[in-house]
Amino acid sequence: MDEMKSAFERAMERAESLGKASEEDLRKWKYLPEGERLAAKYLKDECDLVVEIGEYDDNVRQHVVEGAQGILVNNIDLPRNELAKRTNKKAMEAIKELKRDKVSVENVYTKLRRIFNHYEQEGEQQRRQAYEAVKKDVEAKMQQAIQQQLGVGGSMKINVETQPQFQQEWRRTLAQLESQYLKLLDECKQEISNVP
Structure with missing residues (x-):
């Protein structure tokens, strides 16, 4: 029985072996x-x-x-x-x-500002185009489903933007668009962290 130790005793031994x-x-x-x-x-x-x-x-x-x-x-x-x-x-x-090395920080900030400017300008245009494309795609799929249920001539006006399918697809598309910016942002943040 002396050979068996409690989990607490083993943890304490490990802690002591690590030192103070x-x-x-x-x-x-x-x-x-x-x-x-x-x-x-x-x-x-x-x-x-x-x-x-x-x-x-x-x-x-x-x-x-x-x-x-x-x-x-x-x-x-x-x-x-x-x-x-x-x-x-x-x-x-x-x-x-x-930071002590202000020049290195400013160099990283220049990269960051470029990323931010691109995100706000070209990125905004990309997001608008993607939003419209997702909206059009989901709307077409929903109209097709309605026509199948109501028959060939069936058509209804749907506010696609309020539909869960649209919201889910838009979040997925937006995450894809932003992932490229987030990757660059993370690289810059790592550079900033490494500056003395």
Whole structure:
């Protein structure tokens, strides 16, 4: 019976074999969430991020900055609406303030702006065309189904846009269209994260 150990005892042995967390690890675990919290407050216009971060000691500030940058980068998104545009601008300004290599950040921002501009201009046209194509396709399928049920001469006017089939097909098409932009956006976000 002595050979059998509880799951708790085995877990404790594994934890002990990993060793104790270093002071640096403990600081990181404590202050990374602080940076995340400050970034969230900043995005809600509840604080001046640079001033707040400046109040931390030098030995923990890097962890606070790391946490804040993670939240700021994650909040950069496609400019689907005015709120997203404002959030992007605010996050990008703060990231640039926190990064040491401002030139590299600006180089990535140039790429991001190109992606955003393309999304808003050519992308908008693509989305409109795709919307009309999906609408026309679903409408034709529904008319065909109605004709089969009512007979050859049967025809009804349908508001296709309110139909679940249309909504589902449009969401799928929109996701396909946006996937190319999201891939490029993720690459830029990774580049930003890698800038010192």
